[in-house]
Amino acid sequence: MTIEEAKQALQQLQVQMYAYRYALGQISLDAATVGPKDTVEGRGVALSVLAGAMYDMAMKPETIELLEYLKAHKDELNELEAKEVEELLRDHEETSKIPKDEYLAYRQLLNEADAVWHQAKADDDFAAFLPVLEKIVDFNRKMAGYIHPEKKPYDALLDRYERGLTMEKADAFFAQVRAHIVPLLAKIQAAPQVDDSFLKQIFPVEKQRVLSDRLMEMQTIDRGHCAIGETEHPFTSGFNHADVRITTHYYEDNFSDSMYSVIHEGGHALYELGIDPALDYTVLSGGVSMGIHESQSRLFENIIGRSRGYVKNLLPVLQEIFPEQMEGVTAEALYKALNKVEPSLIRTKADELTYSLHIMVRYEIEKRLIDGTLECKDVPAEWNRLYKEYLGVDVPNDRDGCLQDTHWGGGMIGYFPSYALGSAYGAQMVEKMKEDIDYEACLDACDLKPIVAWLGEKIHKYGSSKDPAWILANCLQADFDPSYYTRYLEAKYSDIYGL
Ligand SMILES: [Zn+2]
DSSP states (O other): OOOHHHHHHHHHHHHHHHHHHHHHHHHHHHHHHSSSSSGGHHHHHHHHHHHHHHHHHSHHHHHHHHHHHHHHEEEEGGGHHHHHHHHHHHHHHHTTSSSSHHHHHHHHHHHHHHHHHHHHHHHHHHHHHHHHHHHHHHHHHHHHHHOOSSHEEEEHHHHHHHHTTHHHHHHHHHHHHHHHHHHHHHHHHHHHHOOOGGGGGGOOOOHHHHHHHHHHHHHHTTSSEEEEEEEEOOOEEEETTTTTEEOOOTTTTOOOHHHHHHHHHHHHHHHHHHOGGTTTTTOOSOOSHHHHHHHHIIIIIIIIIEEEEEEEHHHHHHHHTTTTTTTOOOOHHHHHHTTTOOOSSSSGGGOTTTTHHHHHHHHHHHHHHTSSOOOGGGGGHHHHIIIIIIOOOOOOTTTTTSSSSSTTHHHHHHHHHHHHHHHHHHHHHHHHHTTTTTTHHHTTOOOOHHHHHHHHHHGGGGSSSOHHHHHHHHSSSOHHHHHHHHHHHHHHHHHHOOO
């Protein structure tokens, strides 16, 4: 094999892998959006065949020979090719540590687990979800041991979603955030409360769909490359830089829920849409990590989407679509209402300030499930205890408690901390952005193009061609410092509540 042949084979391998990812992703998207509920079985057969074929392609001896050959000729590869080989070898090494039968059985379990979780949530029946959760936790603990026997199991799981993240770092981060949020929350609760009653009227879903279109337009999302669907839990699927899908969930009596889901997922979508097309159909396509991804989504959702400037521009749009409901509402009243702080049960409906406390509950529980100091059967009681301790709320049932999120049913353990980290990354990114562009003027004029372009240049275009730590350092030109986030929260909410 010549080096040129090997390089060609490398690209062919990656395009094939892309095709399988595309097919698997479309099947999952279909399941979550329009697939009828009693179609799990046949989809499971297709998913397991495709996943098995993808596994075989990645693990066959010819693939490893090719990758080892290219690694040995590293000097003749360009930077992207070298990184592609490095990532493929890392994946190969990790996957080869998991016995194939266990890996495929786990994929099958996940396909069934999602439906079990949906039903258990609908029925408020944790006992129905418990056996599945036990298997998922067991597999994740075992997988962590297979992949990184030298690490604590939960550290290995954190690393999967945010390379380099450890419990030590996450503990320090959460301790700092909590030390600022808890006293701030106490002051807010003692202050006169914000009136958000006008947000709680009925907003017809048909009109909310019109609003979603307008929001995506304000966010500069090219609809020729990004569609919106409807799911129980909003999410984003990026297939390549020119094919991205977002979803939302409409509630007639809570329109701002979907509004901020659309802006949040729109932030994810802009990231995927901004990736250098040269990375398409390679393993370097797609956002680099969950933490960096959440930095983009939560930046748009909260720091931009809940800012005075953006909300001022949002008001005429809302008044046009919902003239009756929004009659007489001022920009300042809307700004305060959309930023009302109220400890609550549901993470995805949480205000910007208390959001991280929801994450801390899940983080504490995951850590202990994986290190074995908490049993799955005790999750509801521990969940309820922590919600009382951190947020001061009583959890009335498991549907609004430990069954509310899709993540554990989807096998995602170690993912939650990235939401809180992403929020903090975003706050520091904006401060850096202000050195280059007139950020406030962009919000005031609702001209988000310069903001999207800045993020595109500093973060989006790189896709996964650099490590998350490199991308963050490149963007911030400094070490990550959570005090940007806590200062941002303190300034914003002291102003809103007159503290
Ligand atoms: Zn997100």
